Amino acid sequence: METPIIKTEELRFSYTGAEGGTPLVLDGVDLEIAPGSFVAVLGHNGSGKSTLAKHLNAILLPAGGKVYVAGMDTAEEEKLLDIRRTVGMVFQNPDNQIVANVVEEDVAFAPENLGVPSEGIRKRVDEALKAVGMSEYATHAPHLLSGGQKQRVAIAGVIAMRPKCIVMDEPTAMLDPVGRQEVMETVKSLNRWYGMTVVLITHHMDEAAQAGRVVVMSQGKIILDGPPKAVFSRVDELEAVGLAAPDTVELCRQLNREGGLSLPLDCLDVETCAQALYSLLAQRQRA
Amino acid sequence: MDPILETRQLTHVYSPNTPFEHGALLGVDLAVYPGETLGIIGRTGSGKSTLIQHLNGLLKPTSGQVLLHGSDIWASKEATRAARFQVGLVFQYPEYQLFEETVYQDIAFGPKNMSLDKDEIDRRVREAAAFVELPEDVLQTSPFELSGGQKRRVAIAGVIAMEPSVLILDEPTAGLDPAGVERILANLQAYHNSKNATIIIVSHSMEEMARTVDRLVVIHNGAIPLQGAPGEVFAHESELENMGLGIPQITRVFHRLRAMGAEVDPSVYTVEQARRAILAALGKGAE
Numbered sequence: 188m189e190t191p192i193i194k195t196e197e198l199r200f201s202y203t204g205a206e207g208g209t210p211l212v213l214d215g216v217d218l219e220i221a222p223g224s225f226v227a228v229l230g231h232n233g234s235g236k237s238t239l240a241k242h243l244n245a246i247l248l249p250a251g252g253k254v255y256v257a258g259m260d261t262a263e264e265e266k267l268l269d270i271r272r273t274v275g276m277v278f279q280n281p282d283n284q285i286v287a288n289v290v291e292e293d294v295a296f297a298p299e300n301l302g303v304p305s306e307g308i309r310k311r312v313d314e315a316l317k318a319v320g321m322s323e324y325a326t327h328a329p330h331l332l333s334g335g336q337k338q339r340v341a342i343a344g345v346i347a348m349r350p351k352c353i354v355m356d357e358p359t360a361m362l363d364p365v366g367r368q369e370v371m372e373t374v375k376s377l378n379r380w381y382g383m384t385v386v387l388i389t390h391h392m393d394e395a396a397q398a399g400r401v402v403v404m405s406q407g408k409i410i411l412d413g414p415p416k417a418v419f420s421r422v423d424e425l426e427a428v429g430l431a432a433p434d435t436v437e438l439c440r441q442l443n444r445e446g447g448l449s450l451p452l453d454c455l456d457v458e459t460c461a462q463a464l465y466s467l468l469a470q471r472q473r474a
Numbered sequence: 475m476d477p478i479l480e481t482r483q484l485t486h487v488y489s490p491n492t493p494f495e496h497g498a499l500l501g502v503d504l505a506v507y508p509g510e511t512l513g514i515i516g517r518t519g520s521g522k523s524t525l526i527q528h529l530n531g532l533l534k535p536t537s538g539q540v541l542l543h544g545s546d547i548w549a550s551k552e553a554t555r556a557a558r559f560q561v562g563l564v565f566q567y568p569e570y571q572l573f574e575e576t577v578y579q580d581i582a583f584g585p586k587n588m589s590l591d592k593d594e595i596d597r598r599v600r601e602a603a604a605f606v607e608l609p610e611d612v613l614q615t616s617p618f619e620l621s622g623g624q625k626r627r628v629a630i631a632g633v634i635a636m637e638p639s640v641l642i643l644d645e646p647t648a649g650l651d652p653a654g655v656e657r658i659l660a661n662l663q664a665y666h667n668s669k670n671a672t673i674i675i676v677s678h679s680m681e682e683m684a685r686t687v688d689r690l691v692v693i694h695n696g697a698i699p700l701q702g703a704p705g706e707v708f709a710h711e712s713e714l715e716n717m718g719l720g721i722p723q724i725t726r727v728f729h730r731l732r733a734m735g736a737e738v739d740p741s742v743y744t745v746e747q748a749r750r751a752i753l754a755a756l757g758k759g760a761e
Contacts, residue, residue, distance in 0.1 A: 467756070
């Protein structure tokens with residue numbers, strides 16, 4: 188089998204320091220992520236999902252257990268630069284991630300720091316802006332862009348380093364619906380057309396539903412892991428850990444419970460839900 | 475019924491007489507009625523934040539009026555000051571504005587500025603804390619030791635402690651997980667019910683608005699193109715989409731069902747309404 192781009196073994200962490208410190212924010216996480224995949228990590232506030240994300244490019248180091256990035260142990264200090272080149276991070280607030288006064292200079296910041304020669308930087312910046320659909324804003328001032336545009340510039344800044352994997356910690360939390368959609372389209376295209384591994388930390392079910400695999404965290408542990416349809420149909424377990432299924436799934440569940448029906452619980456989008464309800468209604472009308 | 479709060483031909487121009495001149499509000503007429511829960515929706519940059527900052531006198535109109543109980547809040551210094559106490563404003567991410575040493579002191583900051591006596595301040599702090607479900611033992615801890623959701627509730631309590639008759643909240647649930655969202659909405663409902671307060675919520679989330687507010691006002695390009703009961707507003711699907719806003723997922727399912735030829739009520743906008751509508755269509759509505 189191909190080496191996983193990310194692998195955690197028995198990962199434990201506590202903000203109070205040494206192993207055995209309390210409370211354990213991560214309590215034995217075993218996770219393997221295959222290169223080229225798109226994985227959403229879902230969890231309520233305080234479930235440990237952001238702490239997990241920060242272990243994936245050695246911002247935090249394990250208190251117990253191991254984290255491997257493309258086979259490199261994140262605890263080995265001499266590997267740090269290679270690890271950070273392999274896995275890039277995007278955070279919640281775009282305003283905290285933009286450093287320059289011109290969009291293309293901002294995107295050039297990381298490759299400059301990596302010592303890439305200037306013609307190489309030019310090429311990388313142009314490619315990165317193209318990948319996030321922001322080429323026409325290359326010479327604009329970042330502070331005049333919308334939230335969604337700023338976040339796409341922040342993403343371009345990370346992909347200009349050409350990482351194999353990009354980890355995003357709630358990249359849409361501060362954006363309006365249009366901004367969220369812009370960022371989600373960018374994320375999907377990076378995965379689909381550029382083959383980049385994407386780890387998306389979120390508590391939006393509709394975003395997680397767009398991933399190939401959903402990992403649900405609660406109290407520092409992985410409690411569910413599988414394709415979106417399989418995970419979201421376990422509505423009771425999601426609710427028990429403070430999450431909620433999309434309204435379409437919730438509707439089908441309530442109809443099953445109160446109407447004695449047996450609708451499928453994997454209607455993650457409007458179209459599937461409407462189809463399921465339509466065939467139900469048509470069936471009854473014929474009967 | 476007379477409005478508690480009203481704007482007449484409210485216009486606000488940022489940076490007038492400069493090349494950056496920008497009209498954020500253009501002749502807005504808004505009426506807010508006592509005891510209602512009003513939702514304001516609009517894209518980033520639509521003018522909604524500018525509007526709410528006028529409602530308690532943080533911004534002064536370029537032209538037009540803001541009336542509280544029928545009198546202009548800019549008529550005198552006293553009137554402006556009274557408006558700031560009677561209309562409470564909770565900003566986006568208010569947890570970043572906490573600054574006191576203890577939760578108690580932070581909540582007490584507003585009432586202290588109202589020159590109330592010590593017993594009254596104490597009563598208000600404890601009552602406000604109860605509204606947002608902060609346990610007594612949290613009051614003496616530092617606000618910086620709390621979780622994100624708790625911090626936000628402390629910040630909201632700080633405004634509730636001033637006992638405003640109109641409570642305005644800008645994106646009160648942004649960045650919270652589903653359980654955190656439910657909790658804040660329930661807390662606001664409790665304050666509303668107990669004090670018969672008017673609540674104004676600004677949000678991007680149509681699902682959340684759909685089940686929380688009595689009436690919706692849509693802001694777009696500094697004007698109000700649509701307002702009314704949620705069902706009426708959500709009937710304008712394509713107009714809302716053109717404004718960069720969506721409609722609740724459930725409403726889209728029902729619009730889709732209609733398009734397929736099913737006879738269902740298109741003004742459905744919550745899961746509960748949807749469940750009843752489908753059960754009724756199946757002839758199971760009676761029980």
